[in-house]
Amino acid sequence: MRIGRIVIDESELGERFVRASGPGGQNVNKVATAVELRFDVARSPSLPEAVRARLLTRRDRRLTAEGVLVLSAQRFRTQERNREDARERLAAFIESGLHPPKPRIATRPSRASKERRLDAKRERAGIKQGRSGRGWD
Numbered sequence: 001m002r003i004g005r006i007v008i009d010e011s012e013l014g015e016r017f018v019r020a021s022g023p024g025g026q027n028v029n030k031v032a033t034a035v036e037l038r039f040d041v042a043r044s045p046s047l048p049e050a051v052r053a054r055l056l057t058r059r060d061r062r063l064t065a066e067g068v069l070v071l072s073a074q075r076f077r078t079q080e081r082n083r084e085d086a087r088e089r090l091a092a093f094i095e096s097g098l099h100p101p102k103p104r105i106a107t108r109p110s111r112a113s114k115e116r117r118l119d120a121k122r123e124r125a126g127i128k129q130g131r132s133g134r135g136w137d
Contacts, residue, residue, distance in 0.1 A: 003091045004098055008046045013090075014038035015083065020074035034074035037086040042067025047094070055097040062093075069093060 001008045020034035041047065041055050041063065056067055063069055071093075073086035109117075 003094045033079045035082040035086045037071040039069045041069050051097045
């Protein structure tokens with residue numbers, strides 16, 4: 001599997017086929033079409049160190065504590081299409097770690113934007129005060 005300059009060996013991917021939930025008629029109870037794809041991000045020799053570090057620092061619920069990415073694909077009715085879907089999502093995940101994030105440049109709100117915000121708050125407070133029946137002082 002090739003993602004940009006990175007080539008991931010098939011032996012690094014673990015696939016397990018399970019029964020999918022949801023619609024599918026009689027077929028859904030008989031055929032294991034859903035795919036659970038596992039990829040060990042922490043121990044993969046294919047990933048450059050910088051990419052591995054970026055992917056592991058992400059707060060992604062699909063990553064286990066051991067650094068294994070678990071993708072579950074059951075959108076389609078065929079096993080083959082679900083396999084392709086899981087691999088596409090793995091490629092997108094790795095692609096997101098290829099480029100370092102742009103550093104955030106700290107900015108301050110302008111005086112006019114602060115005044116607009118405070119004016120909007122005062123206006124909203126006046127509307128709510130008018131609902132209580134006491135009136136605005």
